[in-house]
Amino acid sequence: MPVETHYRACNLCEAICGLQIKHENGQVLSIIGDAQDPFSRGHICPKAVGLKDIYEDPDRLRRPLKRTAAGWQEIDWETALDEVAAGLRRQRDAYGPHATAWYAGNPSVHNSGTQLAAPGFLRALGSRSLFSASSVDQLPHHFAAWQLYGHPLLLPVPDLDRTDHWLILGGNPLVSNGSLMTAPDVAKRLQAIQARGGKVVVVDPRRSETAAKADAHHFIRPGTDVFLLLAMTQVLFAEQLVNPGRLAEFTDGIVELEAAVAEFTPEHVSPITGIAPDEIRTLARELAAAGRGVIYGRVGVSVQEFGGLCLWLINALNLLTGHLDEPGGYMFATPALDILGKPGIYTKYDRYRSRVRQAPEFMGELPVACLAEEILTPGAGQLRALVTSCGNPVLSTPNGAQLDAALAELDFMVSIDIYLNETTRHAHYILPPATGLETAHYDVSFHALAIRNTSRYSEPLFDKGPEARYDWEIFEGLRQRLEAGESFDAATAPAPENPETKLDLGLRYGAYGRTGLSLEQLRENPHGLDFGALQPRLPAALRTENQRINLAAPLFLEDLQRARHTLAAAPVAAESQLLLISRRELRSNNSWMHNLPRLIKGRNRCTLQMNPADAAARSLTDGQPVRVRSRVGVVELPVEITPILMPGVASMPHGYGHARSGTQLAVAQFHAGVSINDLTDDARLDELTGNAALSAVPVWVEAAG
Ligand SMILES: Nc1nc2c(c(=O)[nH]1)N[C@H]1C(S)=C(S)[C@@H](COP(=O)(O)OP(=O)(O)OC[C@H]3O[C@@H](n4cnc5c(=O)[nH]c(N)nc54)[C@H](O)[C@@H]3O)O[C@H]1N2
Ligand SMILES: Nc1nc2c(c(=O)[nH]1)N[C@H]1C(S)=C(S)[C@@H](COP(=O)(O)OP(=O)(O)OC[C@H]3O[C@@H](n4cnc5c(=O)[nH]c(N)nc54)[C@H](O)[C@@H]3O)O[C@H]1N2
């Protein structure tokens, strides 16, 4: 067969870059950026070739595994689905539906088969013990969107290509390639802001790769962004810089917000944040003065004790400065596939609570920081079974070591995953779907979070082969068996529903259906279709009861009381203590791409970074092994002394810790590192949203050995 060319979306991160893949006889010859993709314009990062490596990885699972007394045994799919469904039914009959939990990890939203088919399985499962990576990531964003705009998925994004002022808090898009902001090639878009005379400002306890390219960078003491944001809001009011423009017509609560923030002057918050009052004033004034400007916050401000308040204030600052829903500001995409669901008022909050800690449900989920205690605490309602999909919570959730131990206690665990790793090693069954190059793909979520309106569909490149199952086939197979019970008969059961039917209908009835958009049209246009720059959508897009925005929603004003207490207590860190934050690296993807030699090679990247002054105070030298201790755990790793860390702060990458026994990750084990989440504390939560407070964890560091 001759060399052929295939075009598809990279589904590894939110940037959704278009790829051009040359292949011959089932072998990938090359992967480069698709220059004809109207959105990504040829951009890729080093992870793109990871798709070839995942496809070829000898450690990737291809057939179901069953745990037996004699070790893991490969079994066929029908047996696996039958036994898993029977096991789930047994648990439900014995302990009720809610004693079986579900955890969905990050790649769930990067696999349209999972995203579209998992809900049917969950309905059949009938449990409300649902957990996901959202509560170690982005619940504050959803909470603010729900409170302000009426729907948790109505998330504004920075209109990068038209802005002249971009203020970034707690995001490092040059490394992460952007998040809750789908923007392939952020680096070029950032340069373009500067080239047209604009300014990029970063607030981060670490002089990140993005901060290094910005026009200004301010260190901030981890976990204190809420106070900076309150003071910036106070400055807008005090200096009469509030100018919402047309947004004033449908915005309430401005006066109440002014009163609520009045006490938070720059002088009042400067000691806790570590930012001088003048600098706080400048941050506010520059945002207000920008003709086209936007303030954007991401993981760093979301995974804090006041994540919900931070995201409220980031939205409020954009509104008050007239940047919400305006070109160059904070805008809403118009996706081809609507993800908001049926019209109506969104009510999924505090309908029930977690059993042990009484944490309220939000969006139908409970905080994953509560998962281990729900398994370990005896009593009525104790969790006894778990299904994980696309997740590695042992490495990705706070106090992972405790969860690791808890998983070993479960009666029954099933993992839908492509690797035998730190989490799935506890499963009784592992069901590995076809993935990456073997699957069809549509970015259900990311087109809705994109800084340009586009739509693109990817065909499978390689046939998955008769031995493999698509993720949607697994979910549908389990759904049918759970619904039919004992009477299920594979021979007579209806064919499982391919979610592409749903996708096609959604496209036809969506925003561009009138222009002829359909799955067929996307198939004919493998580089994707461009529907242009973002358009203003307010107030029509609002889902709030009265079609207005309330800047002074009671839940936020009440939660402000918690922030007031913290500020009054003015916790001055003991000199011996550092505040731990996380970092990402370009050649890594959370916990799961460390088994690919091409990406993991080179120097050990799992180091504890700290400032020279903090190292000197502990008589540490660069590269020396150190012991890091928190309330919940201890790890040892080499120290990396660098001035890019704010004094008093330490940083570790997340996703490492592969030395646990019983996994099948040969390469990753060689570069094991240690897990930052053996230090993060499951007791630290943003009480408002349920998001884990992974940032600003107090730790003590000393020489090891
Ligand atoms: N301390 C700290 N902790 C963090 C973070 C942090 O910044 N600091 N970040 C948090 C964030 S933002 C997130 S999103 C979470 C991520 O948390 P998780 O989603 O729990 O972790 P991942 O490492 O993304 O695990 C992905 C899993 O999906 C599997 N997988 C990959 N592709 C497929 C596929 O196609 N199908 C299936 N079924 N499985 C697949 C992989 O083998 C792996 O087991 O971690 C969070 N944890
Ligand atoms: N290469 C790569 N890309 C990825 C991922 C990956 O693991 N590797 N993961 C993907 C996922 S799941 C996500 S959610 C996105 C995340 O995308 P980003 O939000 O851009 O993620 P991070 O790189 O973790 O950047 C968080 C920044 O917040 C800073 N920070 C920490 N604590 C604080 C604080 O208290 N205040 C402030 N102001 N800043 C703070 C950190 O120093 C860091 O620079 O990236 C995605 N893209």
Ligand code: SF4
């Ligand atoms: S930036 Fe993200 S989407 Fe683009 S090639 Fe890299 S991993 Fe893939």
Ligand SMILES: [Mo]
């Ligand atoms: Mo994430």
